[in-house]
Amino acid sequence: GAVVSQHPSWVICKSGTSVKIECRSLDFQATTMFWYRQFPKQSLMLMATSNEGSKATYEQGVEKDKFLINHASLTLSTLTVTSAHPEDSSFYICSARPLESYGYTFGSGTRLTVV
C-alpha cells in the first residue's frame, strides 16, 4: 500500500529559530501533498496544498511567510516553520494521494514544541 514517511516525529526548538519537517511518498509519486495542523484534542485543519514544481496554495489565515513549503520533487515536500514562537507548537501532519486512488495516506505526524 501507499506509504508516506514524515520526519522528524518530534522536535523541540527555541523561539526565533526555524525548523524543517519532511514528508516523503515512499512508493508512489505525489504531485500534490497536503499539510495539516492539529491542536491537542482538536481536529485536523488544512494549512496548505503543496504542488510539485510550483507555489503552494495556502488556506485562509495561514501565513505563507511563516510556513514555507517546498515541493521540489515528486516524492518530497517540506514545511519550514520560520521564526518559531510558542504558539506554533502543535502537531503537524502531511498527506498525499496516489494518482490511482481517491483516498489519502497520512504521515505519522510531527510534534513541534517551541520553547
Added chain:
Amino acid sequence: AQTVTQSQPEMSVQEAETVTLSCTYDTSESNYYLFWYKQPPSRQMILVIRQEAYKQQNATENRFSVNFQKAAKSFSLKISDSQLGDTAMYFCAFRYSGGGADGLTFGKGTHLIIQP
C-alpha cells in the same frame, strides 16, 4: 465551502457491542467523497472506510459500515462487534471530487472508548 459536523464528542460502549457514530455535512456540490478516519493514541491517521457520493450502495469494510443518506447529507459509521483496539478518535471527512487536488475537510471528531 463545505462543513462537516460530528455531534458526539465522546462515546463509550462495552466490548462486542455495536456503536454508531454520526456525521453530517453541508455542501453545494453533487460529486464528492466521504471518509471515516481513525486516529489511535499514536496519532497515525488510518482510513477506515470511504464512500463515493454517486454510489447509492453503502460501503462496508468487515465490521465497519456506513449509512449514507445523500439527501439528508448524513454519513454515519457503524462498528459491529466492537473491540478494544477500536478505541480511538474517529474523524469524518469530506473531499470534493470535481478535479484538482483538494484537501480534506474534517469534522471535530468523536472519541470512542471501548470498555472491556
